[in-house]
Each structure stands twice: as C-alpha cells, then as structure tokens.
Amino acid sequence: MKKFRHELKFYITENDYLVLRQKLKLVLRQDHHSVNEQGYLIRSLYFDNVHDHDLHHKNNGVFLRKKFRIRIYNHQDDVIKLEKKSRQGEYILKASAPLNKEEYNKLLNWDYEFLKEKNHALFLEFYHYLYGEFLRPRVIVDYVREAYIGDISNVRITFDKELSFVTNSLDLFDSHTISEEVLAHPLMILEVKYDEFLPTYLRQLIQLDAHNRSAISKYVLCRMASIQYHGM
Incomplete structure (x- = not known):
C-alpha cells in the first residue's frame, strides 16, 4: 500500500549543486533512468480545470491539494504514465498507472470512454475529474533531473535543472516544440524525499538548514509563466 512521504524543496545555486553532487555520489547511487551524468529529461503534461483550481x-496555500499529469522520459513513448500527486502540507502521495500511445492520443482528442474499462482505480478517478471538474491539458513542463537514491527510508535526492514550459503545444510528442526557461541561471531546485526519516549522515551532508527552503511547484511556476507568455 502506498503511503505519504516527506518532500522538502529548496532553491540552490549552481555552486551549491556542484559541491552537493560530488558528496552524494560517494554515498548514493544514481537513478537508473539516467542517460548520462547529467540525468534524464522529464516531460509532463499537467491538467487543471477551466478555472485553474489546482x-x-x-x-x-490550501493544505490538501492534488494534481493530475501525464509523464514521459527522454522524449520516448515506451513509458507513458498517468499520475496523481496528492499533498498534505510537506507530505506527498503519488499514484501512477501506465498508458500506451494509443490511449494517450485518445485523451488528447477528448476521447475518455476507454478509462472506464481500465482495471485501475486511478483511471476511473481521472475519468470522473475530466467530466465532473472539466479537467483539460494546461501546460507542458520540462526539466532535466539528476537523481540519487538510497535504500534507508527510501531516500531520493534530486537536482532539477533547466525548468521550462512549452510555448506552442500541448502534445508531449510534438517534435516541433519551443520551450522557455522559467528559472534564471544559476538557480535550480533541490528536492529531498524520504519515508519515515532522513538519515543523519545525509542531513549533515546536505546541510539542509543552509539552503533556502521554499514551497516550490514546477506546475505553478510554468503555468504562471505560460499565462504571462500568452497574455491570458
């Protein structure tokens, strides 16, 4: 059974990143999604209703929140995931279910009926939100993630770089997308996720208190930038 996890977010500079990544390499292993030392590309299509409630x-600052998104990696279609991320303060819970390319295309064309036939609660919940809350695709968010993982307390520490939104499309597989970065160099995002506790050696290594903790939402940053870009 899935359970809520801690999620802490920080803005850091490139200098912070260069120091921290060298330390983390000594004690944690890099995520298997990585295509090189810099990590891997995450591209997500976020949904919100017509009133942008999320x-x-x-x-x-609503305490209980949720977001639906469809996520791919490295521009490939071999892994397509529908995800719901729920939040209670600093605690998160993520539900995920696989889609194939045909199903993804149906969703993009407002054909939702197949969701009722899928044997997964997340699909049925998504179906009800699409019709009951009028969820629609709102923005594509791109970033490069460099992730390090550990077995104790299911620790996952990530550096999210080059955060951008797509200006001209809402199709994850559009080969002619144009992106705009939303964080000025040298800022990037450090995320620290864990289950029951963060091991002391990692807390000391990262020196969390030395960094600027913030309630960062990549969706909000990119959606707000998209609204400004399009003058909406």
Whole structure:
C-alpha cells in the first residue's frame, strides 16, 4: 500500500549543486533512468480545470491539494504514465498507472470512454475529474533531473535543472516544440524525499538548514509563466 512521504524543496545555486553532487555520489547511487551524468529529461503534461483550481489552491496555500499529469522520459513513448500527486502540507502521495500511445492520443482528442474499462482505480478517478471538474491539458513542463537514491527510508535526492514550459503545444510528442526557461541561471531546485526519516549522515551532508527552503511547484511556476507568455 502506498503511503505519504516527506518532500522538502529548496532553491540552490549552481555552486551549491556542484559541491552537493560530488558528496552524494560517494554515498548514493544514481537513478537508473539516467542517460548520462547529467540525468534524464522529464516531460509532463499537467491538467487543471477551466478555472485553474489546482493553480489557485497552491497559490492560496490550501493544505490538501492534488494534481493530475501525464509523464514521459527522454522524449520516448515506451513509458507513458498517468499520475496523481496528492499533498498534505510537506507530505506527498503519488499514484501512477501506465498508458500506451494509443490511449494517450485518445485523451488528447477528448476521447475518455476507454478509462472506464481500465482495471485501475486511478483511471476511473481521472475519468470522473475530466467530466465532473472539466479537467483539460494546461501546460507542458520540462526539466532535466539528476537523481540519487538510497535504500534507508527510501531516500531520493534530486537536482532539477533547466525548468521550462512549452510555448506552442500541448502534445508531449510534438517534435516541433519551443520551450522557455522559467528559472534564471544559476538557480535550480533541490528536492529531498524520504519515508519515515532522513538519515543523519545525509542531513549533515546536505546541510539542509543552509539552503533556502521554499514551497516550490514546477506546475505553478510554468503555468504562471505560460499565462504571462500568452497574455491570458
């Protein structure tokens, strides 16, 4: 059974990143998704309703929140995931289910009926939100993730770089997308996720108190930038 995890987020500089990554390499292993030392590309299509409720809930500090997204890696279609991320304060719970390319294309064309036939609760919940809350694709978010993982308390520490939104498409597989970065160099995002506790040696290594912790939402940053870009 899935359980809520701690998730802490920090803005860090490139200098912080260079120091931390060298330390983490000594004690944690790099995520298997990585295509090189810099990590791997994550591309996510986020959904929100016509009133942007998820966007406003985050901006207004609502304690209980959720987001639906479809996610791919390295521009490939071999792994396509529908995800729901729920949040209670600093605790998160992520539910995930696989899609194939045909099903993804149906969703993009507003054909949702197949979701009722899938043997997974997440698909049925997504179906009800699509019809009951009028969820629609809102923005594509791109970033390069360099991730390090450990077995104790299921620790996962990531550096998310080159955070961008797509300006001209809502199709994850569009080969002619144009992206705009939303964080000025040299800023990037450090995320620390774990189950029951963060091991002391990692807490000391990362020196969390020395960094600027913030309630960062990549969706909100990119959605707000998209609204400004399109003058909406």
